[in-house]
Amino acid sequence: MQEQILIQSKIEKGDFTRGGEVSSSLKDILRKLGVPSDTSRRVTIVTYELEMNIIIHSLGGEITVLISSEQIKVIAEDQGPGIPDVEQAFQPGYSTADDFVRGMGFGAGMGLNNVKHYSDQLTVETGQGKKSKFIASVYF
């Protein structure tokens, strides 16, 4: 199957009231398509984090989700201002001294760290003062 667009949506900077809308509709679409539930969960999480990343950290942007026979690809592009230190942005944001919570597995990471964790492949183009582009793939 050729690559086709599943969803494409503009996202405004700071639009928290609509945060999560894209990933919610996407989850619904994936269920209608009969995408395996594990794949669907990973794609939903990746999309949600990228969506929130645009809302919280950027000047606004767009999310596009594509599907082909091999994979689902989430593309997030924003209008800047870019990430100066990519390495640091991918650090797990959530830390606690409590072993009981560390044992959570699912749910421990935050933000971009989650995007990396739940996608099979991730490329990031960014830099200080630049627009950012994330391409995250989840294979079937």
Add this chain to the structure above:
Amino acid sequence: MKKHSVLLKEELCEGCTNCVKNCPTKAIRVHNGKAMIRDELCIDCAECIRICAYHAKHSQTAEIADVSSYKYPIALVPPSFYGQFKGLNPARVRVALYELGFKEVIDVSLAAEALSRKTSEFLASNPGIYISSSCPVVVRLIKILYPELTGHLIPFKAPTDAMGEKARKDAIAKGVAPEDIGVFLLTPCPGKNTNIFDPVGIENSPIDKTIAVTQAYQAVLAALEKTQDVAEEDLPVPYLGLGWGQSGGEVQLLHEQVQDYSLSVSGIHRVRALLNELSRNNIKGVRYFELSACEFGCVGGVFNVVNPFQARSDLRRLRAKGKTMIEQNEGYDFDLPGKFEPLQIGRLDGDLEKAMEKLTQLEEEIAVLPGLDCAACGAPDCKTLAEDIVTGVASRTDCIFLLRKQMGDLAETLSALLYELPPVMKKEKTDGKVG
């Protein structure tokens, strides 16, 4: 085969679509002025029973009279049941149940206490996030709408099931013939009744019949009149386990360390909102979720007689009498024989490529529909009607706005036709002369 406990009394249905809009799985449509429930989507949550002003939705269970059809009837009493008697001593209520013919009257709270211990131990040694699988409606909801979360359901039987199995086993060990045993659950909800013919997580239900609280209530009141109070020692009450009858009671019985990382949510729509967040990994720092389909937990079940506010407060007061869990020789088997499996429901097509084509059609239909979500078509909203159109169970003219537009177009065509004259009359007027 019987599939559901929530049913429709057709003669009472006015076709109002209140239930259609309130069903959490969008299982109801109104066709020909009557509601109909789609079996594969219904989770027996009873929201439609709650909302129907005409009382057209109902549910049937056994009655107290059925107790005598077994030689050795056993009553399983869920914690919420004790919320129905103004805080009356639970032992006293049990005496009344014996009076009604039960050979054994067993508190499900005992199994609840045992399961709480087991859950705490499990969470301490198994990493990950877990969801309580005690509410069968929540389990069904997850299997249908949140298949990606089924792996997070804790792999244990509900207290009612474990208790039922144990009660049966114990009776047989005492020498009772298996065919004489009838296990009855005094159920607060249709969801638990469905378990009898469609159990979750296990192959066969250990429960033979459920009796709705509404069916048992008056008989129990009458039996209370006839019986005397009992001494605490004779019928010890598992007070702490009684907490399970209302939302939060399950978490309250877990180890303190686990409690700090647990969350209780009740009411099907709120449970859905929570699961939406959970499915996008948007809840941090919580390891265990106690979810109940009914608001306030089991005391909010539709079969209860006393309102959930009263029942909750009475039950809380009873629970407060408990100091420690009751000593019991365990003997429960909480482990599920297999895993909870997700259900593949709501696919547009079994083939991904074909499903994609239908998705495109679906978007086209959505674009054509007015987006008012008025439900006059019998579907809960325009998107669902679009889905029904694409899957071939509805048509565009079910939408009154599209129908109206079509009629308008037709009227225009008609009136245009009206001015078209038959050929014999079609003469050009030229100054009154015939041309």
